[in-house]
Amino acid sequence: METLTAKDLTLGYGDSTIIDSLDVKIPKGEVTVLIGGNGCGKSTLLRSLSRLLKPQSGHIVLDNKDIAKMRTKEVAKKMAILPQSPVTPEGLTVLQLVKQGRYPYQSWAKQWSKKDEEAVNEALKATNTEELRDRSVDSLSGGQRQRAWIAMTLAQGTDTLLLDEPTTYLDMAHQIEILDLLFELNQEQGRTVVMVLHDINLASRYADHIIALKDKSVYAEGKPEDIISCQLVQDVFEMNCDVREDPLFGTPMCIPHGKGRCIIKEVVQQQQQRTS
Template sequence: MSTTSTANELSTHGLKLGYGANIIVDGVDLTLPGGAVTAVVGPNACGKSTLLRGMARLLAPAAGTVTLDGSDIHRMPARALARRMGLLPQQAIAPEGVTVEALVRLGRYPHQRMLTPWSKADQTAVEEALERTGTTVLRDRSVDELSGGQRQRAWIALALAQDTPLLLLDEPTTFLDLRHQLDVLDLVEELNTEAGRTVVMVLHDLGQAARYADHLVVMCDGRPAAAGPPAEVLTAELVEEVFQVECRVVPDPETGTPLVVPRARSGRRAVPAAP
């Protein structure tokens, strides 16, 4: 994980987001550090994905603002924002019959100009995205024919091909088995440490969030319950308050980062006390 910087700093100011009269995210003030990996966690229906949608300008605020390096994203030209911010949405829908390569090529749209031909740089970005996500062998397959995990990796490849310094990923490990979850999270870490990209991602697994993120935001009922370095934020008290799960938080034996161990709910499964 890299040292944070002020570039690509994403902030919300009194942000309210919702659907119609139903407010989901209510008056949030947050600053997500540039040059870092931020994980947003929380129970179901707490506002994680809604917050990410608001930060990506997919959802207009009911109140408040979202700024990128101090500039209101709603005042930025769409193409200019797309060259700075890439997004993997939670429920992406591909055009019917589109191949994996054609889908990934769509990531180059923000870099295109009218009457400008497809360039070597464009193709290189597509090839690298396919390679990084292990989807090169799928390039000629229709996205409709893919498994959930393969489809998810194809969408991640599109986000990578966009080649932005800031990536927003909404549940990037959805549909993936454990190996491919770790592959995606290792890729996030590489993009941050080797390419200096800022990443904001919604995750469900608290251990993975603590292991891979520099900064953790814990959402509860539409507001942050806590935010900061995982080692400072992720406590047994916080987990019980936010998730209603009794647990112990112990050091991960591989990384030393916080690892949440739920307490056994059945006496049969509990470890007997020492005599």
């Protein structure tokens, strides 16, 4: 199974530096979640790990090779990337979309094979999209569409999956559905999963390893129960909260201090004191 590492990595756009001299190693065979405030560089880091963004300096190393020196198809056979809000060509069916995942294995000398067909069928089955195979992707619900895109990444047959905010624009039920699917792929198939999430509670519930970004670098990383704290939430998200144990999963659960609710509670307490 491949290892994925960033060494002295600096990323940015034009004169703007987003990530500065960052070192990080993605644990293989685990679920890693990138968290942090808006604009902290989560998606930028993920894009660089997948070779969609060229570093200003430093290196991304995949299986002991600098990915900048690897061929595109070689990288695509080792890592699959699902960007945020991918655009599907109009009229494309689920089956046609999932088949795109086999592109790295195609060439003028090697056409569609039985192995390709098996990979596509297995991806459809793993994502529970078999009954949707002939449906147009743009006719699907948000959750169905996301499962179809994940099926495409699975069809690539890679050990590592990179996903940028896979639950964006989904309601709570579909968010859990997608995260359950990714968790099962990790547990049952041993795939390394790296994803960006905004919800710190969902990140804590599903991640084996969390990387919190702040000030262009890694603020903290480790198991959720080891690093998620009131201090981290204050420093990284600039928000006061309580951190308690999730009663169902035993993982850290962040309870924000909302100013409006606190003011209402304070007013009610004052009224109660005056009438008592």
